[in-house]
Amino acid sequence: MGEILLQINNISVVYSDVIRVLKGVSLSVEKGHIVSLLGSNGAGKTTTLKAVSSLLKPENGEVTDGEIIFQGKNIQNQAPEHITRQGIIQVLEGRQPFKYLTIEENLRVGTATRAGKPYKQDLEMVYNYFPALVARRKSLAGYCSGGELQMLVIGRALMAHPQLLMLDEPSLGLAPLVVKEIFQIIKKINEDQGATIILVEQNANMALQVAHYGYVMENGKIMMEGTAKELSDNPDVKEFYLGMAASGIAKSYKDVKSYKRRKRWL
């Protein structure tokens, strides 16, 4: 196994001091890999990412147990300014452009972690990955299409030179062709730059095509993990996430017999 970039050990996350959303989540991310985090609505995928990026605080959430280790250092509950400056950038769910800034200004905000350094070359790099953005450089982000915005927010994150890029449902609400394009670019970014990527997705099919490794979450716990191949061959994953069910009747996850809760080290 290669070098571990991020290690999450048995973390719990509580919102507003009472709502326990993550109940002992552990996962590890190898450097240079794309790791996919799958699971249905409300499973706790976004919360897991926010625990790493420390964006829980504005929502009154907190990591109460366990530890998050990035490049050998404990980072849980640090201020987001510190986390981002260590190279962890989260691309928020639902695209969050700065609506009243132009595309290029949006990209420039991505340089906040290294303010004052040159950024022209990085703009070039982003425009290379996303040629569709070039023509819209000067238009307000608020008027761009969903596909353009997804490219924008990924590009914006790349401007920060992230060590670890966390993408939260980049396929949300996009046409299949656009999704395909974006996933190809994600793959390319990973290959060209050796960027480590955590990819949260509902679209398990696409995600497992580009990922090296995957985790399946349900109800604030990791239920399953394996290489992308193992997961896509797994009958339960096939049934629940890849839409290849034989029966077509929606069963509850817990009814599946072959389904075993993943062993944790606690």
Added chain:
Amino acid sequence: MDFFLQLLVNGVCVGLLYGISAMGFVMIFKSSSVLNFAHGELLALGAFFFLALITWAKLPVLIAFILTLVGCFILGFLIERFFLRPLIGEKLIFVIMLTVGLAAMFKGLILLIWGGNLHTYPDFLPEAMALKLGSIYIAPVYSATLVISVLFLVLFGLFFKKSSQGIYMRSVADNQKAALSLGVHVRRVFALSWAIAALVASMSGIVLGIINGVNVHDLSSIGLKVFPVVILGGLDSIGGAIIGGIIIGLLETFTGGYISPSLRDVVPYIVLVFILLVKPYGLFGLVEIERV
């Protein structure tokens, strides 16, 4: 006709000042959603700092002006750091009460040191600064106001459009969560907006002091005019603040010139009430982009 043009020019000049000072108020609101009720007192503080520097310390005017701006910039920074920051995340009403408290404190401080009388700056603007356009005469204060206001507008335009810091500030106003996720130092942006707000307020305070004389009650009530200005311009639009300022400035000078000088200061508030009844979100508020 000449009288009309004269009022027009004076109104635009004063209005630009109102607009620029309101811009500071809007900036704080946009970045941190705080309504600053101490705005007028910041204006007054600037005017009195300047007074102290040129009469007590006897500094040359330009140096005193720059020192006042720098001093108020730092003051704004400190206000945010020591008074506002501990309240981040608290209920808005506490924060507003805090700014009301700050207002009382600053006013008290000024009264303690300078008293409530009218002070005047020595006459330092050379008559050569006056402009004559045909039959209209623009007094030195007004032409100086025009020059300074335009300079400020250009500088701020460049700052917000071109500099990275300016773009980070706009990003926080636009989408605070996204800014946070990219590592923008949001608290620093709050501090910077207080600093800039205090700077522009002090600038307006000094110039209004030159025009009307320096009196703590007058200056702090001029600060209150920021409300009609921003209601007119839209609370969230910096450009709107400038337009709102000019409209209020014009309304005031025309009322003063054609109707009655004693109605002058009431008119902005009458307008305010009317607008609130008809268009509660202001005339020039940002058009919400809805497609995302």
